[in-house]
Amino acid sequence: MSFQPPVTLSDAEIAAVRASVVFEDAHVLVLNKPAGLSSQGGRIKANTLDDLLWAFARSNGKRPHLVHRLDRDTSGVILAAKTKPAAGFLGKAIQSRKLTKTYLALVETPPPQDQGVIRRALLRQEIGRESYMRAVPDGTPGAQPSESRYRVLARSAQGALVELEPHTGRMHQLRVHMADLGSPLVGDARYGGALTFAGRKAERLMLHAARLRFPHPEGGERGVEALVPDDFRTLMAAAGLVAPERSDQAGACSS
Template sequence: MSDRQPVNLTEDEIAAVRSWVLLEDPHVLVLNKPSGLSSQGGRIKAHTLDDLLWAFMRSNGKRPELVHRLDRDTSGVILAAKTKPAAGFLGKALQAKRFRKTYLALLSAAPEPAAGTVETPLLRQEVGRESYMRAVTADTPGAQAALSRYRTLAKSEDGALVELDPATGRMHQLRVHMASIGRPMAGDARYGGALTFAGKAAPRLMLHAAKLVFPHPEGGYRTVEAPVPEDFEALKVAAGLG
């Protein structure tokens, strides 16, 4: 799959990435990515998930390739292809919007209405070495169409648990869309989210890729779900959200 040189991984790194496997067959590899790990190259000089895929290198020197990305602080389901034909098939399926991604997020208050759609266009901006997305009007030069669906699953005086479905795949889309309706995600300091939730620290973005439904190279669809991380679950319980 890859002509790049293998990355030297420690035994602990190999054990860790192998422990994240949710589904593996001859064609695909699905992992539960932890928060704080970049999907691919960034400014931080540390191994990315892309690097860690060398733990699955085959005898021919090839290894899986990521089909899509998650933000560094987003946890959850991420898909890799194990063969070149699978990569081609899944890449085309992704472009054709045949993937269904479901996320969970913690918000300081429930959206109003409790369920709905956000269709605000987004504009990518570079500020120093950082990339941001900004909600803009449709006539803004460079604006990209974006559509997100949301549904409140539980709410209390301390916050809300929402389910999110991005119909488009813009960078930071869900984060910016929820912030645009006055409901930034807990821990998302970049887009106005508080670093506390239900009286407890929320030191990182509380966004989790909970489920992925995707067409399989052998036919039909596969559904893979990832349990929420312990810190997400603890804040959810602290807010009385089940």
């Protein structure tokens, strides 16, 4: 008798999640999450990415599990562990801040400098059923120290393409840090971002997890990239923004 997963997936869902695989081996699974898909939980009654991982379940009922999350409207690289030892290994790596995450974002108001480091404590607040983060002075009770790096990759009269790297992993960290800098992310209504860009409507938060570097359970490190989605590229093109060329291939995994 074959194993039946507790989540029923349609053929289209199975095909879509399998098509999103960027890298896979015996220990890890890396996917390019589309915007609009929740990583886990959430109040929307639809299958999450964690649910969709049942598409990779084995006959013994074992299936991959996510080891970190992306916001619902953020696209890009997300990592899952295929075994319990791999999950433990990667969980410790995250706690030790050994994962390097690199994002791309669009902003209407470019940062004042071409690059820099933002160090601002963040305080979580609950407003109704929603959770928000707020930049506050160091030492504020309940606040967490937070640090992000930014670098402007391209500018135009319409805005800028910015590379972001969180050095800590707070909720909404990049979004709040950039808003505090005066450069909220396009499409980020929660934190003051423009809802149009270069004369076009921004349908969602313009934040993409482009690259991830992580220690591998078998030793060494792996670097993975996820292709920038079409909606992001369309707004870039409308604003006349061109990303610098990279020598390595998007979607490839390197040691």
